[in-house]
Amino acid sequence: MELQEQTTVQVDLLKSFEEKIGRDDAIEPKDKMPDAYRKHLIRQISQHAHSEVIGMQPEGNWITRAPSLRAKQILLAKIQDEGGHGLYLYSAAETLGISRTEMIEQLHSGKAKYSNIFNYPALNWADIGAIGWLVDGAAIVNQVSLQRTSYGPYSRAMVRICKEESFHQRQGYEIMAKMMAGTADQREMAQDAMNRWWWPALMMFGPHDSESPRSGDAFKWKIKRQSNDELRAKFIDKTVQQAEVIGLTIPDKDLKWNEARGHYDHGPIDWNEFYNVINGNGPCNKQRMDHHKRVHAEGAWVREAAEAYRAKKEKQLFQSKN
């Protein structure tokens, strides 16, 4: 094809993509899409998948110490769900032309990120409650919005994930409620967990709208449909009431209902801390990555054996047929 013809084809394809977006039709794996859209999605979906998988570590830290059989069962089932979400999301990203192996390499090289929140430690049993209630609670607000994202496989993964996440949030809240109704030690643990997780949970929505560098394209392509600040406000509004019901104090002296806005106003978020953790200096960044790398390296011989066995069996099958 001549250069001019190629350019015309490209323009037509882009036009058809933009029309689909305009009509709110889902973009499917075999549809033509701009490279930047594909790259944006790979970055976002793989980051989401890695977050689910890395998030298994802080919760996994309490599995062997869960205080009752029921608590252990719920926690295990929840972590298993997170791993399952990682699997759907890796698969959704694979439809865009990247393999899970490549995504893991990018995680290990630092090219791909995961949610900052998992760089904080889970220090007492109430942290398991706080992670479910606040961290999954914040994630749900974001994920409910992503159910309408423009890329079909991502949107469908979100529908399924949201159902499970709302169970996670309830189990987290149940732990907090039980502890607040318990002994003085338990109440102290619950408030301590609240104090440590509240601000990092608010940071999960990302920088203020005025600062968020990528919101332009993401909005245009309907990958993202609500802004960081809108989502953060939704989360705060629903969570404040839940905290009050069980007697937990939100660690923000500036928190106040704003009648005119119809939302709570909150105190300043420490963005220095946010960027510090993003840049690798959170309490657990190194620990989380070292753990993932170590486990991946230690499991290499198992994956190689499974591959070698599969190849042997295929060869035997081929020989028996010929």
Add this chain to the structure above:
Amino acid sequence: MNQQEVMFKYCLRLGDNALIRSYRLSEWCSNAPILEEDLALTNFALDMIGRAQALLGYAGQIEGKGRTDDDLAYRRGERSFYNVLLTELPNQDFAYTMARELYMSAFEYFYYSGLVASKDATLAAIAAKTLKEIKYHLSHATDWVLRLGDGTAESHAKMQAAVDDLWPYASELFESDTTDAAMISAISAPDPAALKDSWVKHVSAILKEATLDVPTTMYTHTGGRNGIHSENLGHILAEMQFLPHAYPDAKW
């Protein structure tokens, strides 16, 4: 021991095998070689917790002192745990875990197949539910022993080491003592000693297909079923029972 005490100990033996094995399986969470195996092993841990709840709950009822499944799991000392030693050994690596899962699941397949016909309706019902789970635990372990045994030179060596090291612990599964004898007569429980030949035949066939040597050692490790454990159980309980011990009045 009177009949009630014998039955209590019998249920604890079955329940503790599930409880302690669930502990070891759950340690694989975020530590497995691939994400799919992370999910599989935690799923088995969940099966084991469910089984432990049923059996320890029933043990509590038989004892009649108001102790719940949680009381028996979290407020009992090491010498009163009656799991076999095989369940409490550290996971070591994936091959060790698969060897343990093969040995345990193959034994349980035969044992619970017999327990389904017990005259004790509760145990028979628990056995029927458990047997469904045991079938896929066994099939999962078998698949991995084959893959690792007949995979690469490295995986073969690791799988052989695991199979050899754990073999002396498997014998404890087939011990038949006065508790077993009493249960065989009272509720038609299976006789563990009578299952050994079937187990050896079944496991040996898998090991051979996996190009592994069937261990020949006659040495056996024993004691767990009577509360004499390896050094590992104390550490498991210290960790597992930490919160109920540190905060005895708290409810979780």
